[in-house]
Amino acid sequence: NAGVTQTPKFRVLKTGQSMTLLCAQDMNHEYMYWYRQDPGMGLRLIHYSVGEGTTAKGEVPDGYNVSRLKKQNFLLGLESAAPSQTSVYFCASSYSMDIAMFFGPGTRLTVL
Amino acid sequence: QQQVKQSPQSLIVQKGGISIINCAYENTAFDYFPWYQQFPGKGPALLIAIRPDVSEKKEGRFTISFNKSAKQFSLHIMDSQPGDSATYFCAASMIGNTPLVFGKGTRLSVIA
Numbered sequence: 001n002a003g004v005t006q007t008p009k010f011r012v013l014k015t016g017q018s019m020t021l022l023c024a025q026d027m028n029h030e031y032m033y034w035y036r037q038d039p040g041m042g043l044r045l046i047h048y049s050v051g052e053g054t055t056a057k058g059e060v061p062d063g064y065n066v067s068r069l070k071k072q073n074f075l076l077g078l079e080s081a082a083p084s085q086t087s088v089y090f091c092a093s094s095y096s097m098d099i100a101m102f103f104g105p106g107t108r109l110t111v112l
Numbered sequence: 113q114q115q116v117k118q119s120p121q122s123l124i125v126q127k128g129g130i131s132i133i134n135c136a137y138e139n140t141a142f143d144y145f146p147w148y149q150q151f152p153g154k155g156p157a158l159l160i161a162i163r164p165d166v167s168e169k170k171e172g173r174f175t176i177s178f179n180k181s182a183k184q185f186s187l188h189i190m191d192s193q194p195g196d197s198a199t200y201f202c203a204a205s206m207i208g209n210t211p212l213v214f215g216k217g218t219r220l221s222v223i224a
Contacts, residue, residue, distance in 0.1 A: 050209070059213075
C-alpha cells in the first residue's frame with residue numbers, strides 16, 4: 001500500500017499562474033482533506049470531502065478550489081496563484097473524522 | 113478565533129528527561145483529542161489519542177493527560193530521546209463529524 005501520495009513534491013509558480021495539486025489514497029477512505037502548513041501557524045484546513053462528489057470549505061478556503069470526482073483522488077486547484085499561497089500543502093485521508101488521519105508527504109509550493 | 117491553544121512553541125529537553133506539551137480548548141463539544149508527530153520533511157502522523165471518558169492514556173513512553181473540567185490536555189514524553197525531536201501538534205474534533213482543528217505546534221529538541 002502506498003498510503004497517501006501527493007503530486008508534485010515541489011513547484012515554483014509565478015504570480016497569476018494556475019496549477020493543480022493531486023492527492024491519491026489507496027486505503028478506500030471516505031474522508032479526504034487539504035491542509036496548508038505555514039511557520040508558526042500550524043495546520044490549517046483548506047477544503048475537505050466526506051465522500052466521492054462532495055466538497056466543503058475549511059478554515060482558509062479563499063483562492064482555492066477542489067474536486068473529488070473519484071473516491072481515491074482529491075484535487076486542489078489554484079486558479080491565480082498569489083505569494084500568500086506560498087506554503088507546504090498536505091493532503092490527508094481517514095475512515096471518519098474521529099479516528100486516525102493519514103497524511104501525505106506534502107507539496108512545497110513557492111509563488112514568486 | 114483559535115480553537116485549540118498549544119504551548120510552548122518550542123521546547124528543549126535533555127536526553128532522559130520528561131517533555132511536556134500542553135493544549136487548551138474552549139469548545140465543550142470537542143470529543144476527540146489526538147496528538148500528531150511530524151519529522152522534518154514528512155507529513156504528520158498520529159501518535160496517540162484520547163476521548164473525554166478517560167483522564168489518561170499511555171502508550172509506551174507517551175502519555176496523554178486529560179482534564180475535562182479545565183478543558184486542557186497534555187502530552188508527556190518520558191525518557192525523552194534524540195529520536196523524539198520533532199514537531200508535535202495537538203488537535204480536537206467535535207461531536208457530529210467535523211474536521212480536526214490543530215494547535216500551532218511545538219518544536220521539540222532533545223539534546224544529549
